Amino acid sequence: MSQPPGPLRPDQQQEIVRQIGLALASQAPPGWRQLRIEYRAAGRHVEADLLVTGPDGLPRPAQPHPEAVRLLGVLRSGMYQPGRGTWLGMICVFDPAQPPDVDFVRPDLEPPFRQQPPALGFQDELRFFPRADEQIPAWLREKAGLTPPVSDGEVRTPRIYDGLDAAGKPLIRRQPLVPAEAERVLAYLDAAPVILASRSYGPDAFAPDRDDAVPMNFRTDGAWAWPGAVAYYLREHGVPPDPDLVAHIRARRFTAPSEVTEEATDQALAAITGERPQTTV
Template identity: 80%
Template structure:
């Protein structure tokens, strides 16, 4: 395989998912309650697991039929987008009498491999499904043995702009409890986002801790510090609530972190520090 095949239309993708379900259904005894197949690949390295919920309600693991594995590979190749790559991990769920559910991971996310593929697997991945340099995430560059891509320095706000500050939550309900109305993070992103939030330079620190808005019994739990990457400044509560309660940060901050390829600067300029302090204290410059 030297070139990815032409893209599959949505109806062709749906038909392949249906065929995969038909093959899997044919390999299990009647009366099954659910079939869940997980597929992970990097180049020629392929992992596939089938979890069958039997009539007694107990899940059992089986190796999926080779034809189903082959069709999953066809589906993955057919969903390749030039310059962007294709997904490396997917989960398909089949329930009797219901349409199948398919969750295809984003091309920049590393699936939870059972066995770490060798470097040649990731090298083949980039050869089979070429990506633009800026579309190769840091983890994939590292796995394939490629040198890190030089990052541009964080852009400083212009004279009429300010450093952005995130919303810690989206308001409160009638009882005064915080409300969250934002999409959850993919599990593979959580640690990378936390690393970014925790490693950017501290611009304001305190030895005291604040109350946990999601767990009022924790009176001294939330770090009272602020960090910045030059474009955004955020309180320690952002990382704390993600780590302790799974609260995703402000979607605009997440988009910024993804654009920075999850790599926080080790230092920021004095000018950026002044602007960030002004943003979090409300001072006018």
């Protein structure tokens, strides 16, 4: 593949989705209740996982029909937008009594690949589906080797929640994490080096009766710096971290560094305290 094919009209996209459902249903057991296929791609790297819910209501993994996998590739190519690229991950759910439910992975988030594609796969992605520079998300830029996977010197800090309601209670406007991913995010948050330690604990904004519950320490991975409240609220109340931080953790494959450089530590402390790090001559 050297050039993306012409764009598909919305009705053509719907027809391809319908054909995908027919191909999957042709191998499903009689009386099936749901077909759920998850498709991920980067360049020539393709993954397709199918769950079939049978008459007993239990979902079981199955091998997707090759024609369905081919049509998913056609759909992905046909949805390419010049300068903006195309989606790299999607989930499609088929129900006998409902229209298909199609959900595309946001472009700023890395799809949860079962096997990490090589850098060449992401380079091919940008070659097959060219993007304007400003349309290349940070995680894709890093995976394709366009920039080194290091901090640009500006350490970010997350939003703990998304504001307060009229009663002063915290508001959350974020997609929840599935339990398996929440555990991996927690492991990352807890594994990063501590840069500010404290034996003190603060009040729980979601449970005001807990006066001394939230850890007051800070950690960093060199690109982000976060308070202990981030992991605490995820663990205790299921509050997902700042979506940008979650995207960053996914891009790093949930692997936190065991140590960071002195310069990164200084930048993280500056981000926390609001003071510029001192330089030596």
